[in-house]
Amino acid sequence: MEQIVEYRQTLQSLKEEVVRIRRDLHRIPELDRDLPKTEAYVKDYLAALPCEIIPAGDAGFCAFFKAKDSTETIAFRSDMDALPIDEENDVDYRSVHAGRMHACGHDGHMSILLGFASELAPEPDTLRVNVLLVFQGAEETTGGAKHICASGVLERYNVKRIYGLHLWPGYPKDTVICRREAFMASTLVFRAEIEGKSVHVGTYKDGIDALEVGCALVGRAYAMEKSEVAAEVFRILRFGVFQSGRATNIVPAHALLEGTLRTYSEDIHDFMWRRMREIADDLTRDTGCKITFSHSDPYPAVINDVALFDEAKAVLTSAGYDFFEPENPLMISEDFSWYQKYVPGLFLHLGTGMDTPLHSANYQIDEDVLLTGIDIFNQILKGNTAQ
Numbered sequence: 001m002e003q004i005v006e007y008r009q010t011l012q013s014l015k016e017e018v019v020r021i022r023r024d025l026h027r028i029p030e031l032d033r034d035l036p037k038t039e040a041y042v043k044d045y046l047a048a049l050p051c052e053i054i055p056a057g058d059a060g061f062c063a064f065f066k067a068k069d070s071t072e073t074i075a076f077r078s079d080m081d082a083l084p085i086d087e088e089n090d091v092d093y094r095s096v097h098a099g100r101m102h103a104c105g106h107d108g109h110m111s112i113l114l115g116f117a118s119e120l121a122p123e124p125d126t127l128r129v130n131v132l133l134v135f136q137g138a139e140e141t142t143g144g145a146k147h148i149c150a151s152g153v154l155e156r157y158n159v160k161r162i163y164g165l166h167l168w169p170g171y172p173k174d175t176v177i178c179r180r181e182a183f184m185a186s187t188l189v190f191r192a193e194i195e196g197k198s199v200h201v202g203t204y205k206d207g208i209d210a211l212e213v214g215c216a217l218v219g220r221a222y223a224m225e226k227s228e229v230a231a232e233v234f235r236i237l238r239f240g241v242f243q244s245g246r247a248t249n250i251v252p253a254h255a256l257l258e259g260t261l262r263t264y265s266e267d268i269h270d271f272m273w274r275r276m277r278e279i280a281d282d283l284t285r286d287t288g289c290k291i292t293f294s295h296s297d298p299y300p301a302v303i304n305d306v307a308l309f310d311e312a313k314a315v316l317t318s319a320g321y322d323f324f325e326p327e328n329p330l331m332i333s334e335d336f337s338w339y340q341k342y343v344p345g346l347f348l349h350l351g352t353g354m355d356t357p358l359h360s361a362n363y364q365i366d367e368d369v370l371l372t373g374i375d376i377f378n379q380i381l382k383g384n385t386a387q
Contacts, residue, residue, distance in 0.1 A: 029082030057151035059144030112373035171351030
């Protein structure tokens with residue numbers, strides 16, 4: 001413990017630089033994978049360090065720190081993209097890009113990973129394992145992690161495990177939040193378009209009421225979710241958009257529904273999605289309408305590797321961190337899950353001590369947690385049995 005305290009005192013010297021990095025990046029938020037200023041800033045910082053900068057498809061890049069005598073690699077990931085939100089914070093480093101804001105902490109994640117990189121830099125030959133730092137765009141939109149994985153970079157650099165961290169409001173500052181196995185949900189965003197036949201309401205029996213079919217689809221889908229899936233199974237099926245009709249005396253010929261399906265089990269996901277389409281087929285047969293489904297590329301569930309969880313919990317609690325394990329998994333998603341499809345992975349949340357919610361126009365963090373994030377990665381690296 002004495003060595004840990006001494007290290008953390010040394011780490012304080014990084015605070016001014018890491019806060020500067022975070023604020024610089026906070027000023028220039030960019031969206032999806034169109035991140036020219038952000039990528040240039042991060043690469044410029046890395047260029048001064050003893051690492052190789054590696055392209056990784058069209059969604060990001062990596063920095064590789066080579067150990068002297070190791071063929072295995074441990075990876076750490078940060079996301080880079082921002083959100084289409086007008087910032088309301090009255091700070092001198094507020095966003096200079098109208099309608100864009102780092103409202104989910106990705107500026108903090110990048111500054112943590114760059115601070116961690118600077119800690120690796122002075123004596124890279126002393127590393128017992130190679131380190132790959134992954135800087136990824138499009139987390140908020142199209143699942144950039146999937147494209148990083150598809151680039152083959154994890155295989156080329158023999159990555160054996162990967163770690164990610166997300167700054168998280170609503171928990172005490174410096175608290176580590178993590179859960180063995182299921183931690184965050186898979187997410188499927190879907191759309192159903194219903195085509196019926198429009199007639200005057202006076203002759204409604206001659207038409208096919210798309211609005212009525214839409215109501216039936218929602219009702220039957222909700223009934224299926226309640227009656228056909230066991231109550232103890234974590235899942236969400238909800239519709240959030242229902243658009244139909246333009247006049248009070250016309251049977252509408254078109255209806256649009258949009259919703260989300262969230263689960264932790266691929267079997268449950270596949271079952272519920274199949275049943276949704278079967279319900280639609282039944283309605284098509286019964287009414288004569290046409291129902292067309294489309295959906296996004298789903299994010300898989302974040303399933304934390306048990307061995308990595310146990311190791312990290314032991315290391316971080318020994319280092320003095322409060323480690324909170326939620327009783328239930330979270331019903332929100334993260335594309336870190338794609339890395340876990342390729343290699344064992346562990347995703348952690350770090351309490352910021354702030355109550356401003358994620359994705360809000362006044363999202364803020366206590367910047368002291370940036371040093372905590374660096375320390376957590378250092379503790380995991382030094383205590384990792386893969387070395």
